[in-house]
Amino acid sequence: MTRRGTQRSLQNLLLKRFAMAVATYVMMALVCWFAVINGHSLGTISTAAWLSLGVFGSQLVFLWLFLSGRNLRYDDPSLTEAQVLVALAWQPPVLAQFDSARGVMMIFYMLILLFGVFQLTPKVFVRCAIFAFFGFAAMLLFEAYRMPMLDSSMAWLQVWVLFILLVWLCLFSSYVQAMRKRMRQRRFALQAHQNTLRGMMRQLEDLVATRELEHTAPGGQHGLALIDLDHFKRINDAHGHAAGDRVLQTFAAVARACLRDGDIIARYGGEEFVLLLPNTDADQFTACCERLREAFARAEPVGVKIDSLSLSAGMTLLVAGDELDAALQRADQALYQAKRGGRNRCDASWERAGA
Numbered sequence: 387m388t389r390r391g392t393q394r395s396l397q398n399l400l401l402k403r404f405a406m407a408v409a410t411y412v413m414m415a416l417v418c419w420f421a422v423i424n425g426h427s428l429g430t431i432s433t434a435a436w437l438s439l440g441v442f443g444s445q446l447v448f449l450w451l452f453l454s455g456r457n458l459r460y461d462d463p464s465l466t467e468a469q470v471l472v473a474l475a476w477q478p479p480v481l482a483q484f485d486s487a488r489g490v491m492m493i494f495y496m497l498i499l500l501f502g503v504f505q506l507t508p509k510v511f512v513r514c515a516i517f518a519f520f521g522f523a524a525m526l527l528f529e530a531y532r533m534p535m536l537d538s539s540m541a542w543l544q545v546w547v548l549f550i551l552l553v554w555l556c557l558f559s560s561y562v563q564a565m566r567k568r569m570r571q572r573r574f575a576l577q578a579h580q581n582t583l584r585g586m587m588r589q590l591e592d593l594v595a596t597r598e599l600e601h602t603a604p605g606g607q608h609g610l611a612l613i614d615l616d617h618f619k620r621i622n623d624a625h626g627h628a629a630g631d632r633v634l635q636t637f638a639a640v641a642r643a644c645l646r647d648g649d650i651i652a653r654y655g656g657e658e659f660v661l662l663l664p665n666t667d668a669d670q671f672t673a674c675c676e677r678l679r680e681a682f683a684r685a686e687p688v689g690v691k692i693d694s695l696s697l698s699a700g701m702t703l704l705v706a707g708d709e710l711d712a713a714l715q716r717a718d719q720a721l722y723q724a725k726r727g728g729r730n731r732c733d734a735s736w737e738r739a740g741a
Contacts, residue, residue: 393458400464401452407469407501408445414494415441418480421487429483437483441476448472466505467514473498474518478525492548495522499555508560515552522548608704609663609671612717613678616696616729618657625690632687633695640685644678660714661699668703668736675699675732683730696730703736 415438421427422434448469451457457465477495481488495518502511526541615637622630637659641651646663654660661678663671682697700721704713720735727733 393455396463397452397455397458400457403464404448404452404469410497410501411441411445411473414497418483418491421484421491426485426487427483428485433483437476437480441480444472444476462505464505466502467510470498470502470506470514471517473501474514474521477518478521481522482525482529489544489547492544492551495548496551496555499552499559503555503559503562504566506559508556508563511559512556515556519548519552607665607667607706609661609666609668609674609701610704610710610713610717611661611671611675611699611701611732612654612714612721613651613659613661613675613697613699614721614725615657615659616698621692625692629687629690629692632690633692636685636687636695637682637697640681641678644674644681649674660717668734671701671703672732672734675701679730679732698724698729699732700724701732701734 419434419438422429422431427434448465451465457463474495477498480494481491484491499511499514499518502514506514523545526545530538530541615633618630618633621633634653634657641659641661645651645661648664650662652660661675663674666674679697679699682695685695686692687695698721700717700719700723702713702716702720704710716735716737720733723735724731724733
């Protein structure tokens, strides 16, 4: 995708997000106007109208920034912090219009700050929360300066409720950002693992493409095995796909430790792998597969508690003039025998090699 296409997709996403914010403003305005019409407002209808014009006028400025593309000039093209701060700045003058209904209207602070939970860093989110708290406190102090409060205990109660709400939201935002960071790290680790497996598969394809197997010298032979990680689907179901990914990563690490530089292992599909050992015999190949099986049984995936790991392997030999497809079929038959025999074992089918 071109850079222009990427920017267009980003802008479309940001406009949809902005539309959601405007819809929230509309719902909040309807609630406020309902309170005004039913006599719960200290101000006049004209004051409410001017506040409404100011609030939606500020949103027209953001709309212009998005439509003109000027938001892309900033480090955060979503302008999340600016949108949150503007919304919080409008809260004190709006809340000042209410008395008995003010406690209900304070829920708007949660709606505004939740808009930034997934986008703002914990440091920026705390900054917005502090701005919200002191804005509300300044409104109360200004009211107390203009006239004595009829019920100062209610004002203190509102301050404490807002303080607890803001602290909880800050902690929640920090938790969400930490979870997102762990998910990104896990995704990058999985991508690196997949790239490694794709590289292994290309090695095997290159070896076949160069027809090296078909030019094996008389008497020479290669070991070929199909390996299946036992009960892999059960691990996925019981512990989740993330645990399954860790098991695959663990097997790849064990295989790299057990095999020689010239040996090739590649993912064959799902939880199956294909192993190719050039220039080996049946005894050496069997010893290698058994060593791999035992090492995997002792392995412990990082961050996942799994009772036991095991694998089953079906082995065969490739000799001069042998076809890869036929050898894979023999290895598959041997793997079937290993599974029928109780799994966690290596079985062999040497018929073609010994013919």
